[in-house]
Amino acid sequence: MALDKKAAELLSRGWYKERLEEGECEYLLSFRDRSPVANLAVALADRLNRRACTGISQICAAIAVATGPCPCDCGFCRYGESRTKAKFYDVPDAQLSRWIQEIEAFADVRQIMLMTTGDADLNGLTHCIGLVKDAAPAGTQIILDTRDLQPEECRELKKAGATGARHARRIGEGQDTRLKATDRLQTIDNLVCAGFAVTAGIEPLGPEHTPAEISQAFYEILDRRCCHADVTARVPVVGTKFNAQGELNPARLTQIKAILTLASSWYNQPIREAFSGTFVTGTNMATVWYGDEGIADAPKQNMTENARRRLFNAGYDRLLRPDGNVTELDLGYLKRTGSV
Numbered sequence: 001m002a003l004d005k006k007a008a009e010l011l012s013r014g015w016y017k018e019r020l021e022e023g024e025c026e027y028l029l030s031f032r033d034r035s036p037v038a039n040l041a042v043a044l045a046d047r048l049n050r051r052a053c054t055g056i057s058q059i060c061a062a063i064a065v066a067t068g069p070c071p072c073d074c075g076f077c078r079y080g081e082s083r084t085k086a087k088f089y090d091v092p093d094a095q096l097s098r099w100i101q102e103i104e105a106f107a108d109v110r111q112i113m114l115m116t117t118g119d120a121d122l123n124g125l126t127h128c129i130g131l132v133k134d135a136a137p138a139g140t141q142i143i144l145d146t147r148d149l150q151p152e153e154c155r156e157l158k159k160a161g162a163t164g165a166r167h168a169r170r171i172g173e174g175q176d177t178r179l180k181a182t183d184r185l186q187t188i189d190n191l192v193c194a195g196f197a198v199t200a201g202i203e204p205l206g207p208e209h210t211p212a213e214i215s216q217a218f219y220e221i222l223d224r225r226c227c228h229a230d231v232t233a234r235v236p237v238v239g240t241k242f243n244a245q246g247e248l249n250p251a252r253l254t255q256i257k258a259i260l261t262l263a264s265s266w267y268n269q270p271i272r273e274a275f276s277g278t279f280v281t282g283t284n285m286a287t288v289w290y291g292d293e294g295i296a297d298a299p300k301q302n303m304t305e306n307a308r309r310r311l312f313n314a315g316y317d318r319l320l321r322p323d324g325n326v327t328e329l330d331l332g333y334l335k336r337t338g339s340v
C-alpha cells in the first residue's frame with residue numbers, strides 16, 4: 001500500500017530534524033497504529049533515538065517515598081483521597097537505605113527517582129535526598145517527582161542534592177484534577193530556572209484521547225527548556241470514571257511516542273549528555289519501581305535484573321554507570337549480575 005504523501009513528507013522532515021508544527025503532528029497522529037505511516041514513524045524514531053544515545057542505555061529506579069490518600073484527588077489516580085485504599089506511608093530510613101544498597105549492588109543504576117503524592121512535606125523529601133546521597137555511588141542522579149513547587153522550594157531541593165525532576169502537565173488538568181494547568185506549567189518553569197534537568201510528563205494517555213489533545217499537551221511543554229518528555233499511558237484504576245474507558249493499546253502508545261519524537265527532533269536539549277537520547281524518552285531508558293507499601297494491591301516490584309535484561313533484549317550493548325563510565329551489557333554481565 002502506498003504511503004499517504006503528506007504523511008511521508010512530514011515524517012521525512014522529522015527525520016531531517018526540521019520543526020513540525022502542532023497541526024502537522026496532529027495529522028500524523030490521526031493514522032491508526034500499525035498502519036504503514038505508523039510503522040514508518042516507529043522505525044524512524046527508534047533510529048533517531050539509538051543514534052542520539054549512541055547505543056548506551058540507562059536504568060532509573062523509582063522509589064515511592066511518601067504516599068497515601070492525596071487531597072489533590074486526581075480522577076485517574078489510585079491515591080485520590082475519595083477512592084483510595086492506600087494508607088499514609090513514609091519510607092523508613094533503614095528501608096530506603098536498604099533499597100539503595102540493593103539497587104546499586106553493581107553500581108549500574110544511573111538515576112534514582114524519589115516520588116511523593118501531591119501533598120508532600122519537603123522536609124521529609126530533603127531528608128530522603130540526603131539518605132540517597134549517602135548510600136548511592138558518587139554521580140548518581142537524584143530525580144524528584146513531587147508536588148507543585150515555588151521557585152524558592154525548587155532552589156532548596158536543588159541545594160539539598162537533587163539534580164533532576166519529573167513533572168507532568170496532565171491531559172484534563174483542571175477538569176479531572178483539582179490542580180491548575182497554569183500551576184503545573186509554572187512548576188516546570190520554576191524547576192528549569194533552578195537548574196534542574198527536567199523531564200516533562202505527557203500523561204495519562206487513554207484510548208479516548210484525540211490527536212488534537214495529545215498534540216496540544218506536547219506543544220505546551222516543548223518550548224520550556226526541558227531535557228526530556230516522558231509519554232505514558234493511564235493505568236486503569238477500579239473505582240475511577242476512566243476505568244470503563246480501558247487502556248491505551250501498547251502499539252498506539254509506541255506510535256504516539258514515535259511521532260512526538262520526530263516532531264521534536266529539531267529541539268536542542270538545554271542540558272545535553274551525549275548518551276541521553278532524543279527529547280522523548282526512548283527504549284534506552286528502563287525504569288523499575290520500588291515502594292508503594294501503603295497500598296494493598298500495589299503491583300509487584302520489578303527489580304534491576306529485569307531492567308538489565310529488558311535493555312539487553314532491546315539490543316543495547318552498553319549500560320551507563322553513575323560515574324559516567326559505561327559497562328558492556330553482554331551475556332557475561334547479565335550472568336554476573338544475576339540477571340539471567
Ligand code: SF4
Pocket residue numbers: 070071072073074077078079080081116117118119177
Ligand atoms: S497529585 Fe499525584 S498523587 Fe495526588 S491524586 Fe493527583 S496524581 Fe495522584
